[in-house]
Amino acid sequence: MEWIRENQIVWKKIGIIIGVYLGMKYLVPLVVPFLTAALVVCWCWPFLCWMRRRMRLKPPLVLAVLLLLSAAALGTGIYIAGKELGALALRLCTGTQYRGQLESFLYDCCDSVGDLLHMESAGLRVFVTDQMNIFMDRAQQNILPGAMGGSWQFLKGAGSWIAAVLVSGVSMLLLAADFEKIKEMGRRWPFYEKAVETVKGILRSVGGYLKAQAVIMGTVMLLCTLGIWISGSAASPVLAGIGTGFLDALPVFGTGTVFLPWILIQVIQKKYTSALILAATYGVCVLTREFLEPKLIGDRLGVLPIVILMSVYVGVKLYGVGGILLGPLSVLLIRELWGRTGEGQKRS
Secondary structure: OHHHHHOHHHHHHHHHHHHHHHHHHHHHHHHHHHHHHHHHHHHHHHHHHHHHHHHOOOHHHHHHHHHHHHHHHHHHHHHHHHHHHHHHHHHHHHOOHHHHHHHHHHHHHHHHHHHHHOOOHHHHHHHHHHHHHHHHHHHHHHHHHHHHHHHHHHHHHHHHHHHHHHHHHHHHHHHHHOHHHHHHHHHOOOOHHHHHHHHHHHHHHHHHHHHHHHHHHHHHHHHHHHHHHHHOOOOOHHHHHHHHHHHHOOOOOOOHHHHHHHHHHHHHOOOHHHHHHHHHHHHHHHHHHHHHHHHHHHHHHOOOHHHHHHHHHHHHHHHOOOHHHHHHHHHHHHHHHHHHHHHHHHHO
16 A cells, blocks of 8 residues: 555556546547537637627627638538549549550560560560459459448448538537536636646647648648649649648558559659659658658657657557547647646645
């Protein structure tokens, strides 16, 4: 018992880790719409109060207009991006010339290997052609059932997302209508001030992390757009650059998800200059993130980039795909609560 008393702060920190994990794993998925609504209302509240004073408009009305404008802008962006991506996918699916170019590229490789090993290139060509046909047959047999099952799962997931968005929107309007009453009720809670300070500290850390990621992602988007435009390999370089740069913020994917297959396609089409420019752009994007991440995340938040990367990896293992966000958020939350625990120990 004496050892437990002497190490109370250690046990508290262990309890915080367990509590954060259980909360992120089981509680957060249930209350995400309401947490999102609360964050949006808190962020917009100064503007809503200003509109109420200057134009005598009720906060729920102003927030409803803002939500409609945001939904319209987001829907327009999704429509334009979907239209461009759909046209690109249609060209790739219907463009039979790519198979001929791929065969030509592979046959050239067979000739080079045959000359190098002193083998007959005709036999290598027959082998490659047979393997390509087998691959295409198996792909046609497996893609359709997988696409049907994936479509059903996609519809179920889309329905859940739509329901969550609607609940979030309604919650925002209800919170905006009773925000002051809720704050007044919260002040009667004995731990209100400590809870508010803790939440503010967490939001500062999360906000700093998101700002750093936004700066890095914006810089990578600009570099991607510039490189793709110089290469002349896309009809809409701005859209392609923005989409590729967005993937850079997702450690599971990264810009290589787009650039590496794209470079291969350019090589198959014998557009070597374009492939070289895209490869150089990819390298510059990787180096840019490696240079900016320690400066922006490490210096501002006091968290090493390797810790953020580890939190993303562990978060994906613990929480699934949502761990990309929940992992770093858990680390920031644990750090903030550990700091509060240390303060409480010093005061006592």
